[in-house]
Amino acid sequence: MTRSPSDLTPRSARERFLDECRIDSTDSTIRSYGNRLTPFVEWCEAEGITEVGDLSGWLLDEYRRSLTDDAPVTVKGKMMAVKQLVGYLERIEAVEDDLEDKVPIPSLSAEDERSEVKLAPDDAAKLIEYHRNSVAMRGTAQHAMLEVLWFTGCRMSGVMALDLDDYDEEKGTLRFVNRPQTGTRLKNGNDGERPVAVPPQVVEVLDEFIARERPDKRDDHGRRPLFSTRQGRASDTSVRSWCYLGTQPCLYTSCPHGRNREICKYRKRTHASQCPSSRSPHQIRTGSITWQLNCGMPIEDVAERVNSAPSTIRRHYDVATGEEKLEERRRNHIGNLSLSKDD
Template identity: 55%
Template sequence: MSRELSPREAADRFLSRRRQRQADETVRSYAHRLSHFVEWCEENDIERMREIGGWEIDEYRHHRESGDVSPSTVKSAMVSVKQLLEFCERIEVIDEDVAKKVEIPKLTKDEETSDEQLPADRARKVLAYFRDSDQWFGTAWHASLEVFWHTACRLGGLRGLDLGDYDPDEGTLWFHHRPETKTPLKNDAEGERIVSVNDDVVAALDMYIARERSDKRDMYGRDPLFTTRQGRPSRTTIRSWCYQATQPCLYTGCPHSRERHSCEWTSRAQAGKCPSSRSPHAVRTGSITWLLNVTDGDIEWVARRVNSKPATIRRYYDKATVVEEFEERQQRHADLDINDEST
């Protein structure tokens, strides 16, 4: 039997193995990163994995570095290629030690973490605009952004919420891990938690349910909290809501010198191309930073609320500025004195 596989066939087989033991979201991330590699191979007439050697690996890295991508994106791309090549070595599709020729970029801490977030001051402005607007109050854009910001949940967490997971009387949202009906949480059952929300979030959700929510069940007979006319919204739909909700031209002038009524970036399909729009992950990053600031850096509490590890928050999510860090230190240690024997 032939052991020749094309890059596309090899990637498909690799992803199939990953699906057996990893969460859907993780597999989607691998698929996205490897799609760039597969497309590059096809554009460069690489028909068999056996044709890939040190030169091709370096050429692909140069290709990724030449694009408008961050150093962390390049690193993720090369890690995925290395793992694909290691898989191909195990099943004897390529020669041994090819994967060792992949050089993983070494990044500084600043390069490794993304600075893209929805800052607290912008979140405050856009949420205030939604709350005061007869047109936008309680829409899917508004209600979902309230939940994203005040719970710092992931996109999959919001998508998996059912109507019964929301308790308006108690002001809580219950995040459940339900992989059997295609709404898993990133950390499986360990990600299950009840999160309290304030009266403003409750008001937005109550209005959304009363005025905007389609009374539709999903394909498993569940009642989603957020819906479209087809049932539970897709990840793409929710991401578009977030992109459109965070465009500053909603509540102030366009920072890119465009007119909102004629700008193609305001459309659902193009909203993610607006340089000022923010993804759910960027909202989560901004929210976690805000939570750390308002809780005086209580990383353990924040980690429990947002379902993350304290070490992960320290490395990837704590985006406090130099000024914020100074002010926090100044507040905690304003009375330091060399003559004070108790310090």
């Protein structure tokens, strides 16, 4: 048994911190914290740091300096996670006072702050066109997921939280509701609740998905998820797999990496994330936000749809090139989102 908080190992401290986060954070947020803190724990173990009471400003700076192979934005993300961990340890009196203030957080340029990897609007249009015109893929979970993520710009936690009753076919809306008591908390809690309208073509796809492909299953709380599997509500693993498989460019063109699609291992669910051109839910969201802005929607309207502050969108999500901004955003506000004149 640990004699005092300062005797905690870095690994045990990480687990206690994550347990506290579970009180008011989504599962995906907790996993993000865990993933960012794992390298710190492993570094501590490699350096022989067995008790968090031994941590110091010097050691924290040494850890930051060890992250030489990471991109600047990745380094900042990891150090922000360490700062939150140290803040928790400070509150339980496991480390010296004010150690949190000694965690070095790198300053980044505006370009470094942004994640440049996204599902490009042109690629999204081709992928959606492929799925809509494919006899085999139209109306599948993979297709419906891509349509919802692209046309709403929602987070993965948001799409996982959707129930069948949150979809209103007549109004053409999806309603995002915070339900932490039954397993689906939105990232911003009740502030994340909102209805989001989608184009008629998306409604048609969702109707086909629900009628033909969606397993009629309930989750562990008796709710009927919009995106379900044979086991119940779709997990984040399922959502990611559908996204990775649904965004591979070899669906509509030759492989940009010179691989043979017929024998490529990246086509398999277990390896789809390794495809250099496949995109995660977050990268679809990033591309969607850029595209919605390019369509002429005011940033305040986009912010409301995707549940993010305009300042956050400008800083982290708006990754349009200068050419895109000049050519697309000087057009008049078109009032709707369209992949083509028919949408």
